[in-house]
Amino acid sequence: MKPADNSNGVIARGLMKLWSARSKDGQARVGLNNLDLEIPAGKTFGLVGESGSGKSTLALALLQLIKLDAGEVWIEGQPIHQLRGKALRQQRRHMQLIFQNPLAALDPRHTVSSAILEPLNLHNIGTDILRRQQLQNLLELVGLSRKLADRYPHQLSGGQQQRVMIARALACRPGFLIADEPVSALDAPIQAQILNLLRELQTELGFTMLFISHDLAVVQFIADHIGVMYQGQLLEHAENHALFNNPCHPYTESLLAAAGAERQRSDYSSEYQDRQSVNDSSDGCSYVGTCLRATKACSQQQPKLTYINKKAEHWVKCLHYEK
Amino acid sequence: MSFGLKSLMTRDKVPVPPLGGLIFIGFVIILIILAAYPLPDWQLVSSEQFAGISQQHPLGTNALGQDIAARAEKASWHSLRIGLIVTLCSGFLGMFMGLIAGWNAGRWPDGIILWLTGTMEAIPFYLFVAAVAYAFRGLSGSMELAMIVTFWTTMARLIRAEVIRIKQRDFILSARTIGLSSFAILRAHILPNALPVLLVQFSVIFIAAIKAEVILSFLGLGNSSTISWGLMISESTQEVIAGHYLNFFSASVLLFILIYSVSLITDSLQTRTDPRQGVA
């Protein structure tokens, strides 16, 4: 049952999640729609998509923080989807999460040092003295002054709070780290600092990372592989340069165009309208309502994930992709 | 959000003087002095009716010639004892019920606890106490029991709401990602953040218990084997008309001091336990 290849990375197969609760617009929310994902050990997978595409659901599902309707998750060779209770809690030290809003993700009543020490104490790593030392090392690692150890989260700036979050997540030296929009609440200079830090830390510690963002520019810098997510599916994924140089799916193209067009001062064409028509039926492509290249066939059959370029690990889910 | 808006919302430090503590200490000192003072037994009936303030009777005597100071001292201890017992028992009962219900919100333990609180709150309190007091008239703790059984419901409801609110915050998810168990999350993250509500509710129960005891014994539903402020005030209704105020004053002033100091102490505790208020 255990996948033989790539046993140190992260493998997810056929993830399904349907939210039973109804969302804002009265439609049942699609969480994840038969999603496959593979991240080689020590690499970063960048996940791009607009809000509501299921990015955060995927993060929670991989960490088994929500119940999946179907699917398997293997992290560092461990079948996470089979673990329950105490076994799962003990496994959690190997997979960590960084949040978008660090102020909300830090307990307002815990100081910086207790936030960072909490995972070490919980998993009984080292002795008390070693842990204090580890705390100093971690603070240094994420570029925080030791003087901040006794502060409360609200006494820190946004960038410092996010550094504390990173130190806490890395305290147990996890093999897998998920960063869910870790910089989108920060100002541009601080954003760049945190991104540089994350990339340095990955080179130094060698963890596998899933980096979620809505900003293609951010993902281009941080990720080795990039996946484009829409309606709970990966429409296209490839190595970094392959995706930027040769985007195949119309949705990827539109995202790239939007990101590029933002830099120029030109009147924007009405090409990308509000997503008003979403294809709910199970057959047919989920992007068909907005797609400029859609044909009759698109709404009748679900496109299959097709290989474009073996070397660049380039896959696309579209009937009319451009080579 | 920029700095401007943030500082609009966080209140500036409010310096809370330990006034409540001082008043409470004053209350205890009064009790100690009264205990050390050689007073006659509180039940002792003498012929000196309505005696004024004297060395033998520092607060005079009542219509039966009983020493008011001795009765006030006994009544104070009685009130404190009832207040503490009821607060601790029903407070912690309510807290645990609230935690269980809030953490399992929407599932069966929550349903049972909500049904229980609803049922308890539907029974008129004084009617219930009277019934319990009558049913257990032989037992001295019947009044306490009645209060414990009824007072936990508000605490449970408030803590439940608080747990549901805190549970949705990101730091609870963060605690789950590092592998904390439900119990540990409740203890280390939810309870400390629910502390302000908890403290206020404890003091509300304390005050409510003391007031309820006063009212019940004023109505004659209290424990007949001991003396209480309510009983003293009830005795004094006739005396006040005749122009003798000592009994009435000593009972009501002590009641006021105790309740006021407790509410002040709660206020300052609340400020002091919140790191965002400055004094950590």
Added chain:
Amino acid sequence: MSALIRINDLSIRYPGKDAVSALKHINLKIKAGETVGLVGESGCGKTTLALAIMGMLPTGCEYQGKIKIDGKLVDFYHRPGHSSSRDHCAMIFQNPQTALNPVITVGKQITRIIQRQENSGKQSRREQLKTLLQMVELPSQCDKLYPHELSGGMQQRVLLAMALARKAKILIADEPTTALDASTRLQILNLLNRLQKKQNLAILLISHDLSAIARVCQQVLILYQGRIIEQAPQELIFKQPRHPYSAGLLAAIPKIHPQRPEKLLTLTGDVNLTSVTTGCAFALRCPREELFCEQQIPPLNHALEKNQLFACFNPRPLPGETK
């Protein structure tokens, strides 16, 4: 044309023991039909300026200086019954959902404002509502919907319609696009552009998103710790920022590079509002710091280009200039 808003030497301090000056010596003019962009990291005083113009400062603030709107002096605090800046200004927010009443349909919310403006008949109110919705490019059947049934972009349009219903001459937009997806963001910015031309609005756009500023603003102000450190027309500031902070801020904007970069350029350090220095507030983070920078506060001056003002002793050289 004379300026619609004129701010003279405005300084604001928040109350409290460790009070910080939120704004220091701000001078600003906005003409009708002009968009001024206000840029800066969180905590630099952007929102305070907006609140001051709207007369919504928290009580107990110390202030100096004057704000004139349409030639009339404005109260810093709104008093009911007095005419104030609110007769002329409207504000839209980062989070439109919180600014709308959740239990009333958006049509009704807009109609109420029309009603308050003039006592017109039911028929004419309906006509006006229709034109307003058309102006903000919302389908007319939207008036029957509740705020939660609209997407973030549509909610922002409703707020704009409400601002127009009040016949506001000045629109203060505080991070209006920060919470929106990339494609919606562009639509809202373009709408702002079009409305401004049609209605001859004066817009103060507050954002930390420089690409948004670049799309709609004519004038750009860069704020650092409550001071304007650079002020210039949009073209100049993006082409040749003179203040090192402006340059650092511009360099830190995430953008898609032709090749995946190894490290992102950014400013070092963090804004620290409480550190009071005798000199330039940016000195300690500045790559071009000179000895006297920490001793004296640089005034806001211009060099060769008359319309580019900057507060720096050692500005970046113009292209072509040596050193």
